[in-house]
Amino acid sequence: MIETAMSDAEYNQYQRLIYDTCGINFTDNKKQLLMTRLRKRMVALNIISYKKYREYVTHPDHHDEFSQMLNVISTNKTDFFRESVHFEFLKNNVYPRLERKNKIRLWSAASSSGEEAYTWAITILEHLRDAKDKDIKILATDISTKVLAEAEAGVYSEELVRPIPVAQLKKYFYKGHNQWNGYYMVKEQLKELVSFRRLNLMEPFPLKAQFDVILCRNVMIYFDKETRERLVERLARQLTAGGIFIIGNAESLSGIKTSLKYLQPAIYQK
């Protein structure tokens, strides 16, 4: 049976490991949460001690298990049309400017299971004039391979697609039949716009592109102030001049040194 307690010293080791590798700040009151999440992996591997699991996961031969651990510890909550005020802002203030360009690069920097990137693709096809004739790419990245696999598959339950307006659901999704009853699959025209890739925001970005818009929503909430400050500056460097940077509504850059200009809550410009 898996240990029922984790010593504070052991928890400290996990806190440091997780902070150093992915920037997530497991505060002192989250020990139980971490234990519950790790337990899934420990059961799968038949490891009963938290210390043994930490030794296993940090062994250079067990790199894959490190990804599995990140899959269980990260919080992946997302939704189609989440914080839709951001997409309204893009439609009214940014797409008219982007219509003058042919090559448009967009980055969903903590995309989770794809709802954010596909919502973005829908709003582009709906509201950016001549979108089909332009060279538009949405890069969608996340640290978790599990959510990225779900995003690539592009299959969502009836409950998950509920925020999508009915007409757009019909236009951009296939409705499942038989064993897929109750599920919807993203159509090619959305998939063609989006590419998913694993990227850890704590590591140097292996990206040549400059982006017209970066969404980095509801991920920095887990990072401490120094980590957020460093990350925002690195992301700002990936923006084109005048590029737009959007964070989650519950997040803020206040108290952070940044070259970005505040436009309205959660929305900034280079």
Ligand SMILES: C[S@@+](CC[C@H](N)C(=O)[O-])C[C@H]1O[C@@H](n2cnc3c(N)ncnc32)[C@H](O)[C@@H]1O
């Ligand atoms: C709560 S979800 C937010 C998803 C989406 N942006 C939204 O607002 O709906 C946070 C995502 O950040 C990812 N994440 C956490 N730490 C990360 C890191 N260091 N690098 C990249 N992604 C990370 C998690 O795997 C998770 O999918």
